[in-house]
Amino acid sequence: xxxxxxxxxxxxxxxxxxxxxxxxxxxxxxxxxxxxxxxxxxxxxxxxxxxxxxxxxxxxxxxxxxxxxxxxxxxxxxxxxxxxxxxxxxxxxxxxxxxxxxxxxxxxxxxxxx
Amino acid sequence: xxxxxxxxxxxxxxxxxxxxxxxxxxxxxxxxxxxxxxxxxxxxxxxxxxxxxxxxxxxxxxxxxxxxxxxxxxxxxxxxxxxxxxxxxxxxxxxxxxxxxxxxxxxxxxxxx
Numbered sequence: 445x446x447x448x449x450x451x452x453x454x455x456x457x458x459x460x461x462x463x464x465x466x467x468x469x470x471x472x473x474x475x476x477x478x479x480x481x482x483x484x485x486x487x488x489x490x491x492x493x494x495x496x497x498x499x500x501x502x503x504x505x506x507x508x509x510x511x512x513x514x515x516x517x518x519x520x521x522x523x524x525x526x527x528x529x530x531x532x533x534x535x536x537x538x539x540x541x542x543x544x545x546x547x548x549x550x551x552x553x554x555x556x557x558x
Numbered sequence: 559x560x561x562x563x564x565x566x567x568x569x570x571x572x573x574x575x576x577x578x579x580x581x582x583x584x585x586x587x588x589x590x591x592x593x594x595x596x597x598x599x600x601x602x603x604x605x606x607x608x609x610x611x612x613x614x615x616x617x618x619x620x621x622x623x624x625x626x627x628x629x630x631x632x633x634x635x636x637x638x639x640x641x642x643x644x645x646x647x648x649x650x651x652x653x654x655x656x657x658x659x660x661x662x663x664x665x666x667x668x669x670x671x
Contacts, residue, residue, distance in 0.1 A: 448601075477658050484566075486647065487602075489658040502658055534601055536659075543590045543653040544609045549601035 447471070448550035450535050456556045457525050465520045465553050467535030473548070475541030476518040477502075478510060480531040481552075487534065493518055494541045525557045560585045564648045564662035571638055572670050579633040579665045581622075581648035589650040591615075591624050591631040592659070596645045605633075605646070643669045 451466045469476065474495045479487040489502030493512040507529060509521045518537075522529055533553045538545035564581045571577060583591065590609040594602040606615030608624035608631065615622050620635045631648060648662040 486661040486663040543651040
């Protein structure tokens, strides 16, 4: 099935725990992104990767890290979760990262930090 | 920096009504403009886009025209259906990297039979 998959679908996590959200795409897109969606705030960019082996910080990177070891996978790690990281997380990809590109979104991971 | 402003709603309309969701933006240069739609429990999907001034994007009866003079990209549909109920996001892109997509806060649209 072509597209982006994310795992887990949802998770409840104790504060202070480490958590990795997984994202895999099979479209051979160069660029990948992580966003968080919060009510009343829209979506905000956490981290991005223009191509395998490179990553960069978005608007709200604090408390999150990413890696891009290959084209397909772009995991997001919360080293020590805090309640303010309760959110819905979306992974996205685009063919080249150009401004004309459509971004393709995964189904999201709903994370609750208690 | 870049920003997108859109009416937040909820916007409630009756079936077959005319829809307008306003979107204005602030950006340097010549961004691409997008409307994404999010149905309940799902991720976002592209509805339409326009990549240069005066371009009109259209899809599924929805239209939006890139107006550089008014920095706007208003979404319109002539006759809405119950199935159009969703959250609509206006967004702009200056390219990849740290710009990613800059989103508006989303407009929740509710269509009543």
